Amino acid sequence: MGCSLLLQDHCFAQLKNDYPIQPVLFTQVHVTDAFWAPRIKTNADVTIPYTLEQCRKTGRIDNFLRAAGKLKDDKRTSFTFDDTDLYKVIEGASYSLRSKANPGLSLYLDTLIGYIGAAQEKDGYLYTFRTMKNSKPHEWMGSKRWEKEEDLSHELYNAGHLYEAAVAHYEATGKKSLLNIAVKNADLLVKTFGWGREEKFPGHQIVETGLTKLYRVTGKKEYLDLAKFFLDLRGTAGHNNQRYSQSDKKVVDQHTAEGHAVRAAYMYTGMADVAALTGDKQYLSAIDDIWHDVVDKKIYITGGIGATGSGEAFGDAYDLPNMSAYAETCAAIANVYWNNRMFLLHGDAKYIDVLERTLYNGLLSGISLSGDKFFYPNPLASLGQHQRRPWWDCACCISNLTRFLPSMPGYIYAQDKNNLYVNLFVGSTSVVQLPAAAVTIKQTTQYPWDGKELLTIDPSKPASFSIHIRIPGWVLDKPSPGNLYREEEKNTALPEILINAKPVKYTMEKGYAVFNRVWQKGDKISFDLPMQVNKIFASDSVKADRKRFALQRGPIVYCLEGPDNKDSAVMNIVVDKDATVTSSFEPTLLAGITVLHMRGTSTKRIANSDELERSDQAVTAIPYYAWANRGPSEMEVWIPGDATVAKPKPAPSIASKSKVSASVDNPRMYRALNDQYEPADSKDGSASYLHWWPKKNTTEWVQYDFDSTYTVSSSKVYWFDDSPWGGCRIPASWKLLYRKDGQWVAVKSSSAYTVTKDGYDTISFEPVTTTAMRLEVQLPAEFASGIHEWMIK
Numbered sequence: 001m002g003c004s005l006l007l008q009d010h011c012f013a014q015l016k017n018d019y020p021i022q023p024v025l026f027t028q029v030h031v032t033d034a035f036w037a038p039r040i041k042t043n044a045d046v047t048i049p050y051t052l053e054q055c056r057k058t059g060r061i062d063n064f065l066r067a068a069g070k071l072k073d074d075k076r077t078s079f080t081f082d083d084t085d086l087y088k089v090i091e092g093a094s095y096s097l098r099s100k101a102n103p104g105l106s107l108y109l110d111t112l113i114g115y116i117g118a119a120q121e122k123d124g125y126l127y128t129f130r131t132m133k134n135s136k137p138h139e140w141m142g143s144k145r146w147e148k149e150e151d152l153s154h155e156l157y158n159a160g161h162l163y164e165a166a167v168a169h170y171e172a173t174g175k176k177s178l179l180n181i182a183v184k185n186a187d188l189l190v191k192t193f194g195w196g197r198e199e200k201f202p203g204h205q206i207v208e209t210g211l212t213k214l215y216r217v218t219g220k221k222e223y224l225d226l227a228k229f230f231l232d233l234r235g236t237a238g239h240n241n242q243r244y245s246q247s248d249k250k251v252v253d254q255h256t257a258e259g260h261a262v263r264a265a266y267m268y269t270g271m272a273d274v275a276a277l278t279g280d281k282q283y284l285s286a287i288d289d290i291w292h293d294v295v296d297k298k299i300y301i302t303g304g305i306g307a308t309g310s311g312e313a314f315g316d317a318y319d320l321p322n323m324s325a326y327a328e329t330c331a332a333i334a335n336v337y338w339n340n341r342m343f344l345l346h347g348d349a350k351y352i353d354v355l356e357r358t359l360y361n362g363l364l365s366g367i368s369l370s371g372d373k374f375f376y377p378n379p380l381a382s383l384g385q386h387q388r389r390p391w392w393d394c395a396c397c398i399s400n401l402t403r404f405l406p407s408m409p410g411y412i413y414a415q416d417k418n419n420l421y422v423n424l425f426v427g428s429t430s431v432v433q434l435p436a437a438a439v440t441i442k443q444t445t446q447y448p449w450d451g452k453e454l455l456t457i458d459p460s461k462p463a464s465f466s467i468h469i470r471i472p473g474w475v476l477d478k479p480s481p482g483n484l485y486r487e488e489e490k491n492t493a494l495p496e497i498l499i500n501a502k503p504v505k506y507t508m509e510k511g512y513a514v515f516n517r518v519w520q521k522g523d524k525i526s527f528d529l530p531m532q533v534n535k536i537f538a539s540d541s542v543k544a545d546r547k548r549f550a551l552q553r554g555p556i557v558y559c560l561e562g563p564d565n566k567d568s569a570v571m572n573i574v575v576d577k578d579a580t581v582t583s584s585f586e587p588t589l590l591a592g593i594t595v596l597h598m599r600g601t602s603t604k605r606i607a608n609s610d611e612l613e614r615s616d617q618a619v620t621a622i623p624y625y626a627w628a629n630r631g632p633s634e635m636e637v638w639i640p641g642d643a644t645v646a647k648p649k650p651a652p653s654i655a656s657k658s659k660v661s662a663s664v665d666n667p668r669m670y671r672a673l674n675d676q677y678e679p680a681d682s683k684d685g686s687a688s689y690l691h692w693w694p695k696k697n698t699t700e701w702v703q704y705d706f707d708s709t710y711t712v713s714s715s716k717v718y719w720f721d722d723s724p725w726g727g728c729r730i731p732a733s734w735k736l737l738y739r740k741d742g743q744w745v746a747v748k749s750s751s752a753y754t755v756t757k758d759g760y761d762t763i764s765f766e767p768v769t770t771t772a773m774r775l776e777v778q779l780p781a782e783f784a785s786g787i788h789e790w791m792i793k
């Protein structure tokens with residue numbers, strides 16, 4: 001069986017169990033505002049064509065032609081999951097076709113889907129890396145199908161993204177071309193996997209949500225059963241069970257968020273889907289516990305999750321470093337998916353609070369205003385070493401953004417019988433089919449810059465139904481549903497809400513103002529969400545945020561960035577926690593933003609003195625999502641409220657005035673050497689460092705070309721060493737050279753060179769007068785090395 005496009009909503013309703021609340025699909029919502037509409041347009045005009053072209057240039061499309069036997073060049077791309085980038089951008093392109101016709105793009109998608117179909121094996125297997133029969137097969141994929149699935153082959157991960165793309169393409173275009181390929185592949189999985197047959201779980205989750213989507217469209221219950229099998233197999237005996245891939249325990253025995261954050265959040269999303277479709281209570285109780293663990297202990301104020309780059313994973317409770325924050329863009333997208341599902345299960349606005357925080361901050365920061373540069377990690381502090389990039393070999397975040405942004409209108413409304421939920425405040429028009437009537441609902445607002453909202457309700461006939469309007473947690477000074485973040489000022493006053501210009505009393509249910517009445521054509525609901533600036537404090541357990549506060553206005557989290565502040569510096573700024581903060585809208589700055597203004601103090605080191613020079617200054621904050629659109633600079637979300645946690649602007653030194661060069665082809669790492677930022681220890685990833693990974697057992701160098709001739713007689717160096725998990729160790733040996741008559745000459749020292757972890761190695765030598773010094777480093781036999789700081793005196 002199956003449903004035609006027109007019957008699809010009806011078909012959804014035929015499923016015996018599903019989410020009690022159903023989203024109003026993005027296809028029903030037309031966004032017209034000044035904030036999201038331009039971003040969705042940039043995604044359609046720039047990001048999607050750009051990513052499609054990158055997929056072509058990098059050989060990702062050729063992978064399909066190789067598998068189809070149409071290209072015989074014995075090449076391939078880098079990762080066994082590269083097929084998913086094409087699937088994800090097809091998903092995004094399909095969505096974008098729905099909001100704006102584009103015959104050229106539509107035709108190109110047909111061509112690409114033709115390639116995908118040609119790459120599919122007769123029995124439905126679709127995985128270009130194996131089918132293309134490369135003379136040097138990728139070591140992750142194993143010698144036969146599924147052999148390394150629980151490890152790194154990503155065969156099922158590819159399948160999951162194929163299904164998500166296929167359902168989107170079908171929903172958006174009505175065409176079954178990609179859906180048929182997906183169904184053929186899913187039928188092979190059904191035949192292959194199951195208790196007593198091939199018992200393998202996906203190393204990287206997403207096939208679970210892909211299968212539930214395919215089940216909803218086709219009605220084939222085997223797909224739902226298979227999704228449940230993949231979940232239930234995790235953590236059973238005899239498998240590649242690891243915390244990294246959420247398989248160290250059975251899923252129903254997991255109560256905390258662990259391991260690789262994207263895998264985890266996709267899995268929790270899949271568990272929510274299966275719980276909704278089967279009524280499974282054990283899944284529910286597990287993901288409820290995990291959700292609390294995240295909001296109480298493991299989420300950034302930006303909504304980012306997955307604090308550590310080591311394993312791209314959730315860190316320990318309260319371990320939320322700012323400069324080394326990983327907070328992968330894909331994890332933010334997954335967090336939106338998961339929290340939306342939690343809302344659809346429970347009907348509580350607190351999940352949308354998390355969704356909104358993530359959406360406007362840690363997710364949106366993943367893409368530049370121009371739409372063609374991207375963040376993979378989304379740090380909350382920077383010395384300028386972080387910049388968005390046009391591409392990565394592992395392009396997951398880029399293709400994920402292409403598919404997420406055009407689907408964003410699908411998070412604005414939801415419905416449950418005659419209850420209509422208004423979750424997000426976005427200028428838009430949509431038609432929602434309630435049992436009582438078809439309702440056209442129009443939102444007029446300048447959100448997120450202004451809290452004034454006007455909802456016009458046009459039912460097809462006078463009808464009785466309830467409208468649930470979300471009152472965001474930040475209105476009631478509850479910035480986050482958990483107890484990780486708080487505001488000092490308590491505001492418990494609910495906003496006044498007017499219907500047809502008259503104030504109306506209302507009750508609150510699960511975070512929603514509820515209005516149940518007979519609605520007439522042209523009824524108007526209006527209110528004004530108070531957009532005061534809130535100072536947010538983290539729990540004392542979060543070491544990185546102690547004596548600091550963050551600024552939030554409406555749903556937007558702010559940061560200080562160099563270009564808006566004195567000396568292009570922000571790490572040296574202190575703002576009193578009681579300082580008055582004002583705001584102004586700047587229409588031409590960073591595509592139009594509300595800027596925050598306050599007074600603060602800044603400190604500078606004075607050369608050859610322990611004294612600090614302190615001065616008053618104006619301090620300006622911009623929305624976090626908009627940072628890093630004006631070149632490299634300092635940035636900080638958590639503002640010191642106390643001079644003891646600020647970093648005084650360094651005094652000029654021989655090193656800081658030098659031109660840096662090194663045997664590393666990434667100049668963004670150079671400034672780490674002379675930024676005078678003291679690491680806490682050798683592994684301190686929140687201090688910047690230069691490294692030679694993945695080289696090993698080679699001789700490398702860094703060099704300072706002085707701004708003038710100096711006589712120097714000592715030097716000290718602090719090594720980066722991320723043992724035991726990382727690839728860098730203190731070096732095997734090192735030596736110091738100076739430039740003499742165009743030659744590098746070793747300095748003469750009476751003491752030996754020491755090699756120390758977690759502290760400086762200092763060397764004193766016979767004074768030399770020179771214009772440049774070089775530090776030569778011998779890497780260990782099996783590891784790389786790195787340097788936090790290198791000073792000369």
Ligand SMILES: [Zn+2]
Pocket residue numbers: 328329330331376395396397398400
């Ligand atoms: Zn990613």
